[in-house]
Amino acid sequence: MKKLLLLTSGGDCPGLNGVIRAVVKAAEHDGNWQVYGSRRAYCGVLEKPNDIIHLTSEVVAGIHVRGGTILETVNKGNPTAFPAEIAGEQVFIDRSDELISTIKQLGFDAVINIGGDGSHRVSQHLFEHGLNIVGVPKTIDNDLYGTDYTIGFQTAVDTATEAIDRLIPTAQSHNRVIVTEVMGRDAGWICLHSAIAAGAEVALIPEIPYDIEAIKAKLTSRFDKGHGFANIVISEGAKPIAGGIVSKQSNERGYENPVLGGIAEQLASQIRVALDLDVRVTVLGHIQRGGTPNAFDRVLAAEFGVQAFELVKQGQFGFIPVSKDGEIKPISLKEATSEYRVIPLEHSLITSARAMGMCLGE
Numbered sequence: 001m002k003k004l005l006l007l008t009s010g011g012d013c014p015g016l017n018g019v020i021r022a023v024v025k026a027a028e029h030d031g032n033w034q035v036y037g038s039r040r041a042y043c044g045v046l047e048k049p050n051d052i053i054h055l056t057s058e059v060v061a062g063i064h065v066r067g068g069t070i071l072e073t074v075n076k077g078n079p080t081a082f083p084a085e086i087a088g089e090q091v092f093i094d095r096s097d098e099l100i101s102t103i104k105q106l107g108f109d110a111v112i113n114i115g116g117d118g119s120h121r122v123s124q125h126l127f128e129h130g131l132n133i134v135g136v137p138k139t140i141d142n143d144l145y146g147t148d149y150t151i152g153f154q155t156a157v158d159t160a161t162e163a164i165d166r167l168i169p170t171a172q173s174h175n176r177v178i179v180t181e182v183m184g185r186d187a188g189w190i191c192l193h194s195a196i197a198a199g200a201e202v203a204l205i206p207e208i209p210y211d212i213e214a215i216k217a218k219l220t221s222r223f224d225k226g227h228g229f230a231n232i233v234i235s236e237g238a239k240p241i242a243g244g245i246v247s248k249q250s251n252e253r254g255y256e257n258p259v260l261g262g263i264a265e266q267l268a269s270q271i272r273v274a275l276d277l278d279v280r281v282t283v284l285g286h287i288q289r290g291g292t293p294n295a296f297d298r299v300l301a302a303e304f305g306v307q308a309f310e311l312v313k314q315g316q317f318g319f320i321p322v323s324k325d326g327e328i329k330p331i332s333l334k335e336a337t338s339e340y341r342v343i344p345l346e347h348s349l350i351t352s353a354r355a356m357g358m359c360l361g362e
């Protein structure tokens with residue numbers, strides 16, 4: 001029997017468990033592979049004693065309907081810059097060679113890593129250093145290059161849309177402006193999808209730095225017409241034309257990404273000062289990462305899981321299945337990590353939003 005190591009890395013999202021189940025089921029159906037899971041991404045391999053569990057069909061039964069990941073995950077354990085303490089000093093060390101040799105010593109023939117852009121940059125590095133690795137695209141942000149959809153995105157859009165829908169009646173009742181801040185890092189996919197789905201008047205995405213004057217004009221004309229409320233959706237990574245993103249550095253050891261959040265409050269203050277309107281802010285935060293995966297993400301998880309296992313069987317390492325123009329097909333991890341996937345300015349989402357009179361802060 002051959003041995004396959006499975007892990008989830010980066011932020012969790014709905015649908016991860018569906019991929020785990022699909023890989024295990026496909027492997028059992030094939031009959032030549034045993035599947036194991038490293039807990040907390042590669043930490044399960046690097047920790048002593050290691051924390052690796054055998055994944056059987058009994059272990060994964062019914063997990064595809066549950067959010068999160070039964071393997072747990074981390075977004076601060078980069079094996080190429082792993083936090084350590086040497087002689088009382090806090091340092092970062094490259095543990096990738098140790099990681100690869102431990103995986104080989106443990107008898108694993110291949111690895112499947114379910115991750116996003118950050119994780120697959122690590123996967124590509126490990127592949128170049130001799131690891132037999134295949135990726136699977138996940139993240140609520142939908143910002144992985146080469147795929148139209150990542151697992152978790154559609155569920156996050158559903159969650160954000162439902163939340164905004166719930167905010168509208170209260171905004172209407174109080175004649176308020178509501179500003180909803182959604183996740184997505186430097187890509188506006190969640191924002192623009194949920195803004196269109198919920199019928200927002202204003203959507204502010206990182207791809208289009210916003211002009212506060214355009215927003216003020218939109219709100220003024222809307223309230224002048226007698227409409228009693230306004231619905232603004234803003235990405236956590238949005239920024240004004242004169243200014244930057246609102247972010248801070250995490251004080252968690254090994255956490256590499258800037259922590260985004262606070263732009264909605266900044267915008268709300270500007271609106272309050274400029275216009276005589278009542279404004280309320282809701283930051284959706286990790287609610288967008290939770291909940292049961294919707295049917296789309298469950299199906300995508302199943303297809304990606306099966307395809308990833310196929311790639312392993314065929315020895316096609318350094319690849320990742322993607323969803324492109326309605327087809328599931330493999331591309332290289334090198335290609336998937338060659339760019340960061342933002343909304344192209346000519347995308348139909350943007351032109352449709354504009355055509356319906358939605359203000360994009362321009």
Ligand SMILES: Nc1ncnc2c1ncn2[C@@H]1O[C@H](COP(=O)(O)OP(=O)(O)O)[C@@H](O)[C@H]1O
Pocket residue numbers: 008009010011040041042043074075076077078079113115116117118119120122138139254255256257
């Ligand atoms: N397999 C892994 N094991 C441990 N930590 C990882 C792994 N892959 C990535 N990381 C860490 O997590 C970060 C990626 O997190 P994040 O950007 O949130 O994830 P992603 O974009 O993959 O969803 C990397 O910068 C790195 O610090």
Ligand SMILES: O=P(O)(O)OC[C@H]1O[C@](O)(COP(=O)(O)O)[C@@H](O)[C@@H]1O
Pocket residue numbers: 010011012075116117118138139140141183184185236260289
């Ligand atoms: O869970 P954390 O560490 O606070 O990270 C929050 C970030 O993770 C995300 O939810 C998902 O991003 P990743 O999929 O890249 O991990 C971002 O939208 C958000 O900025």
Ligand SMILES: [Mg+2]
Pocket residue numbers: 010116117118139141143
């Ligand atoms: Mg990411």
